[in-house]
Amino acid sequence: MNDDMTSPAGARNVLSTHSVYGAPCWVSLTSRDLKATEEFYSAVLGWQWRPAKLGERHRIALADGAPVAGIAAVAGMWQMAVAWLPYFAVGSADQAAARVQERGGTTAVGPISFPPGRAALLADRDGAAFGVWEGDLFTDWETWRRAQPAFIRLHTRDAFDAAIFYGEVLDWATGRPGACEVGYEGGEVVLRSAGEVVARIESGALEAAPDPAVRPHWQVHFFAADVGACVRAAELHGGSVLSAGEDEAVLRDPDGARFTVAARRRP
Template identity: 55%
Template sequence: MSTSRHEGSGAPCWVSLLTRDLASAQRFYGAVLGWSFRRPGRGEGFSLAYRDGAPVAGIGAYAEKLSLRAAWTPYFAVPDADVAAARIRERGATVAVGPLSFGGGRAAMAADPAGAVFGLWQGRVLPGWRVGRGPAPAWLELRTRDAFAAAIFYGEVLDWAGEPPGGCVTAAYEQDHVVLRHGADTVARISGGAVGEDPDPQIRPRWHVHFRVPDLEEAVRAALDAGGRVASPVETSATGRWVTLGDPEGALFTVLAPRTAPGAG
């Protein structure tokens, strides 16, 4: 992540997959999401995913001796990772890794009070990468126990403003959830009702990453053929359809397609 300063402190600025087998993950996501991959010169354990020549996400491999779960993690831009990490600890949450120097910036991984994992990034980010635009994720969703409490926690840690013109990133309460906007773009939603002790990772508090695909059924078929699984029923709104998938190592992600498939009706 380098070359252009992120305009919105507190906004999502990257997503990354932590996995055990980098080569296997590249084959799976290449088949399902049409990604290609490049090594950015940081060793054999990291690659950047591209779609139509533009960067989408990062994939990093962890040592097998570590007892970690494969998972997707969103990162949020902060002006000072140490200050943000201190705020996290002050509010009874956990900083699991860092802040550490990495790729021209500083990064940390943390878990909020309900246990949902997220990252911090201090530094420059890739130009043009923005949730809701181009090949970047369509949006992010935090499903947690208490949306109100979560919004307060993230708002205090990441300096989310209550309403414009307080800043580029704002959080607003709408019906039973919280909507996060970066400028005019809706980039994330916080919903309540998750159950921390539930054995199903779909129900436990966590951040969900939604990627666009042109055809939902084709993406599902590709995932099953490549050793993945379907982890939720297909859901539908007025404009789109989406379903949560699991990759061969169990990392969950959501694919989102237009309501009408290309070439239909």
């Protein structure tokens, strides 16, 4: 992919997925109303925007000038879920997709080539959607991590079962250079890359629950300087507040996509 794609496309002179095996490396969002989405996230998270070379239905979100996320508009007639999607860095998108299918997961899109890499949209065996990216990273990984995405959390039926699934697909805890480390803290499975917490997995979601907040899903957590200001902005710009505390709030954008804002501190 080129440096304007809404997926974790490669940029010049940055790290490749071979340097951060299995770590989250990008997030993307689908939207039914691109203008409303831009206005909402600009108000809530202070994002700026630039067009993507894919066309007028795609945007790149910037935080303090650094790319942090991709947004893609979908036709209003399409009955598809609107949600945040994390991408994980892999050495081979084809191998990752094959491993997902071998272990009872599914492939929604791909793997497909976007020079200089390959991508696939997948789901684990409990239905939680995620993407994989092979190739140059969209921007320097450390820059992306510190610009705004804090970490991601998988709400799933069985955290240990999910950790085994993702570990086998994404080469977690293999000891290879750049591979993520897996631990257990505070009742959650914790994923670390280069010593930093980048993902957590918790049990409790119900596989057949009608509520998307209860079904297995990945939720993206974004850093915020003022969580209270994010809450007020979300309410004023067509979103809703699902829960709110001093250091963290769960919000829903006007299209229904859920995400979390967290105070800027290490999780």
